Amino acid sequence: MRGLTFQGLNDVRVEDVPDASIEEPTDAVVRVTMAGICGSDLHIYNAGEAFGFAPGSRLGHEFIGTVEAVGADVTAVAPGDRVLSSCSVACGECTWCREGLASSCVRWSLFGWAPRTWQHGGSVQGAQSELMRVPLADTTLHPMPESLRGEDRERSLLPLVDVMSTGWHGLTAAGTAAGQSVVVIGDGAVGLAGVHGARAKGAERIVCLGHHAGRLETATALGATLVIDSRDDDEITQLVMEHTSGEGAHVVIDSISGPSSMATAHATVRPGGTIACLGMDHFMGKTPNVNWFDQFLRNISVTGGLVPGKRYFPELLGLVESGKLDPAPMLSHTLPLAEAAEGYRMMAGRVDGVTKVALRPGA
Numbered sequence: 001m002r003g004l005t006f007q008g009l010n011d012v013r014v015e016d017v018p019d020a021s022i023e024e025p026t027d028a029v030v031r032v033t034m035a036g037i038c039g040s041d042l043h044i045y046n047a048g049e050a051f052g053f054a055p056g057s058r059l060g061h062e063f064i065g066t067v068e069a070v071g072a073d074v075t076a077v078a079p080g081d082r083v084l085s086s087c088s089v090a091c092g093e094c095t096w097c098r099e100g101l102a103s104s105c106v107r108w109s110l111f112g113w114a115p116r117t118w119q120h121g122g123s124v125q126g127a128q129s130e131l132m133r134v135p136l137a138d139t140t141l142h143p144m145p146e147s148l149r150g151e152d153r154e155r156s157l158l159p160l161v162d163v164m165s166t167g168w169h170g171l172t173a174a175g176t177a178a179g180q181s182v183v184v185i186g187d188g189a190v191g192l193a194g195v196h197g198a199r200a201k202g203a204e205r206i207v208c209l210g211h212h213a214g215r216l217e218t219a220t221a222l223g224a225t226l227v228i229d230s231r232d233d234d235e236i237t238q239l240v241m242e243h244t245s246g247e248g249a250h251v252v253i254d255s256i257s258g259p260s261s262m263a264t265a266h267a268t269v270r271p272g273g274t275i276a277c278l279g280m281d282h283f284m285g286k287t288p289n290v291n292w293f294d295q296f297l298r299n300i301s302v303t304g305g306l307v308p309g310k311r312y313f314p315e316l317l318g319l320v321e322s323g324k325l326d327p328a329p330m331l332s333h334t335l336p337l338a339e340a341a342e343g344y345r346m347m348a349g350r351v352d353g354v355t356k357v358a359l360r361p362g363a
Contacts, residue, residue, distance in 0.1 A: 001017060001018075001020065001128050001129065001131050001336060002014055002015070002016060002017070002020050002060050002361070003015065003017035003058050003126055003128065003130065003363040004055075004058065004060060004126060004128035004129065004337070004341075004359075005017065005035065005055075005056050005057060005058055005059065005126075005130030006044060006045075006048045006053045006057045006058075006059055007055045007056070008048070008049070008055060008084075008208050008213060009046070009047075009048070009049075010045060010046065010348070012045060012059060012155075012340065012344050013341060014258070014337055014338055014343050015056075016342055017058060017126075017129060018181055019131065020125070020129075020131035020132055021127070021133065022069055022070070022071045022133070023121055023122055023133065024121065024134065024135065025072040025073040025074075026071055026074060026136050026138065027070070027071045027074070027078060027134060027135055027137060028067055028068075028069065028070045028071065028133075028134045028137035028139060028141060028237070029067070029068045029069045029131055029134070030063070030065040030067055030068060030083060030085065030132045030134055030141070031065050031066045031067075031068050031130065031131055031134055031362075032063045032064075032065040032127060032128075032129060032130060032131065032362075033066060033151070033360065033361070033362060034063065034065070034131055034154045034158050034290070034334075034358055034360055035060050035062060035063040035066065035105045035127045035128045035129075035157075035158075035161070035337075035345055035358070035359045035361065036060075036062035036063070036127075036158050036159070036163075036331075036345050036356060036357070036358050036359070037060070037340070037356065037357045037358075037359065038060075038061065038062055038126070038162055038163065038189070038356075039061065039188055039189065039190065039280070039347075040061075040280055041061075041112070041198075041344070042348050043280060044059060044321070045302045045348055048346065051113075051114045052114040052115060052116050053115075053189065053236060054115070055353045056195055056230060057115060057123075057124060057126070058110040058112060058124060058125065058128070058129060059126045059127075059128050060088040060111065060126045060127035060128030060129065060359075061088070061111040061112040061113065061126075061127055061129075061162065061260060062087055062112055062158060062161045062162045062163075062325070063085055063111075063126060063127035063132060063161065064082075064084050064085065064144075064157055064158055064270050065083065065085075065132070065156060066080065066082055066083070067080060067081045067082075067083055067120045068131065070113025070125075070137060071137070072192055073113065073233045074130075074137045074138055075095075075123040075138060075141075076137070076138040076143075077137060077138070077141050077143060078142065079171065079300055081140060081326060082144040082149040083126070083140045083141045083144060083145050083202040084141070084157060084160060084310070084313060085111075085132070085134060085140060085141050085142070085161065085305070085310075086102070086116060086140050086141075086142070086161070086163045086171070086308075086309040086310040086313075087110065087111060087161055088102070088103065088105075088108055088109060088110045088111065088140075088163045088309055089105075089107065089108065089109040089110075089111070089120060089134075089135050089136050089140050090102035090103075090105040090107065090122045090136065090139055090140065090309045091105055091106065091107040091136055091139060092136070092138070092139030093168070094107070094293060095308065097139070100308060100311050101143055101303070101308050102309030102311060103181070103306040103307060103308045103309060104308075104309070105122055105309070107119055107120075107136065109124075109135070110126050111125050111126060111132070112124065112125070112126040112128070112286040117236060117283050118127065120133075120135035120136075120251065126281070128169060128337065128340055128359055128361075129337075129361060130337070130361045130362070140310070141310075142310050142313045142314075144157065145317055145321055147321055148264045148317065148320060148321065151235055153320075154325050155328035155331050155334075155358070156299065156320055157320070158331065158358055159189070159193065159323055159327035159328070159330055159331065159338065159356075160312075160313065160316045160317065160320070160327070162307060163189040163190050163192075163193045163194060163325050163327075163330070163356070164191065164193045164196070164197065164316060164325075164327045165307045165310075165311070165313070165316065166190050166278055166307040167190055167192075167194040167195075167196070167197045167253065167255075167278070167285075168191030168312045168315075168316060169292055169305070169307050169308065169311075169312065170194060170253050170276030170277075170278045170303070170304050171194065171198060171201055171251065171253065171310070173196045173211070173274075173276055173303040173305070173331060173358075174251040174253075174274040174275075174276045174301075174303055174304075175251075175274065175359070176197075176203060176251050176288070177201065177202070177250075177300070178199045178201065178202030178203070178292070179202065179203075179204050179248035180202075180204065180205075180242075180249075181204065181206075181207075181244040181247070181248070181249045181250050181251075181270075181296050182194070182195075182198040182203045182204050182205070182206050182207070182250065182251045182255045183202065183207045183209065183249040183252045183268045183269070184198070184206070184207065184208045184209065184219075184224075184252075184253045184255065185209050185252065185253065185255060185256055185261045185264055185265060185302070185338070186207055186210060186254070186255035186256045186261070186279065187209070187210025187211070187212055187215035187216055187218075187219055187227075188210070188255060188355070188356075189330050189355060189356040190255040190278055190279070191210065191219070191237070191253070191255040191328060192201070192206065192208075192215065192218055192222055192327075192329075192330045192355065193330065194218055194253035194255060194278070195206075195208050195219050195222050195223050195224050196222040196223055196325065196327055196330075197325075198223065198251075198253075199223025200223075200224065200319055200324050200325045203223075203251075204225075204228070204248075205225050205243055206223055206225050206226075206234055207224065207225070207226045207228060207239075207240055207243055207244075207249070207268075207274070207318065208220075208224040208226075208227045208228070209227075209228050209264065210227065210228075211228060211231070211273060212223070212276075212352075213229070214332075214353045214359075215351060215355050216229060216311075218261060218329050218330060218332075218355060221329055222327075222329060224282070225243070226239070226243045228240070229257070233263070233264060233267060235356060236264060236267070237267045240268045241268075242273075243299075243345040244270070244344055247270045247271060247344070248268055248269055248270035248271075249268055249269055249273060249275065249319070250270060250273050250274070251267045251269075251273060251274050251275075251276065252265040252268055252274070252275045252276070253276050253278060254272065254277050254278065254279060254288070254304070255278050255279050256279040256281055257277040257279030257280065257281050257288050257304075258279065258281030258286040258288055259279070259286060259287070259289055261279065261288065261290075262277070262288035262289060262290065263291075264293075266291045266292075266294050266300070269300055271298040271299060271300075272298070272299050273300060273301070273302075274300070274302070274303055275300060275301070275302050275303070276302075276303050276304035277285055277302065277303075277304035278304050278305075290302055303344060304356070308329045308336075308339045317333070318335070330355055330356050331355070331356050331357075331358045332353060332354050332355040332356060332357070333354060333356075333358070334357070334358045334359075334360060335348065335357060335358070335359055335360070335361070335363075336360055336361075336363035337359050337360065337361040337363070339357050339359075343357035344357075
């Protein structure tokens with residue numbers, strides 16, 4: 001079968017890779033119908049060896065598809081089922097899974113990530129491939145509702161796997177409620193998910209900060225009531241305060257989570273508000289600094305973190321079914337798997353009009 005592999009700095013290639021097969025009775029094999037290129041994949045693209053990636057490692061953790069085969073112990077899905085997959089493997093049984101924190105599962109492994117984190121035998125499975133072996137299938141896969149199983153709905157479902165779940169995680173952890181004000185820092189896919197999720201939660205004022213005209217237009221379409229393209233901290237703060245009756249935001253979603261974005265978060269959050277850190281700049285050594293003096297004086301809470309597997313799938317799928325949520329606009333381009341390297345180049349180069357690229361392995 002064909003799959004995308006890491007070969008070195010800014011070098012990814014579609015190659016022949018070992019066929020996916022049932023190796024454990026709890027496995028399933030899924031034929032991937034759509035996979036995403038995530039911002040975290042770009043960290044690998046730009047510095048893969050620093051993350052422990054060897055040439056030939058498979059990439060990708062966002063995918064939806066059709067079950068091809070299941071192991072003898074799998075009961076939750078069957079061949080022919082249309083499914084979303086969690087971006088990570090989880091057991092569903094340990095303390096952390098039972099408490100809704102699958103990202104801390106004792107058997108946690110992330111698809112398409114550093115081999116040192118993989119706990120399920122064989123090579124790391126990468127979603128930007130024709131087929132996927134899915135360990136612990138009962139707790140890693142989630143059936144699509146009947147009404148959403150058509151190919152025409154795939155663009156609405158793929159973002160739920162990671163970026164929409166990540167944005168929802170930040171908003172939920174921050175206690176976002178109807179009538180509140182939300183500031184979203186960053187106009188990438190997670191930022192756009194934060195905007196769209198804030199609207200679905202009933203936020204009244206939603207500000208998106210970014211530097212790409214096309215993405216900010218998408219933010220407006222997804223629910224932003226104000227977009228700001230500025231690198232002047234004083235101007236940003238002034239505009240946010242004007243838009244929030246001089247109070248600042250109840251919730252700030254920091255989809256970048258570096259030193260500069262955290263400073264902006266502190267400048268725009270209201271007293272008693274919450275900052276949710278969802279970005280990955282800290283993986284590249286750009287550690288955000290919480291202003292503990294400001295936190296103490298103004299009772300600021302800091303939350304966020306790694307998305308807890310498929311915890312939010314039922315809720316998000318229900319919102320898509322009801323028409324209250326449709327993240328499809330954040331997928332700006334769809335390419336066949338054979339053109340995956342071009343998709344990486346487009347996203348890494350921040351080409352105008354490119355937000356998030358989806359791949360169709362069967363195209």
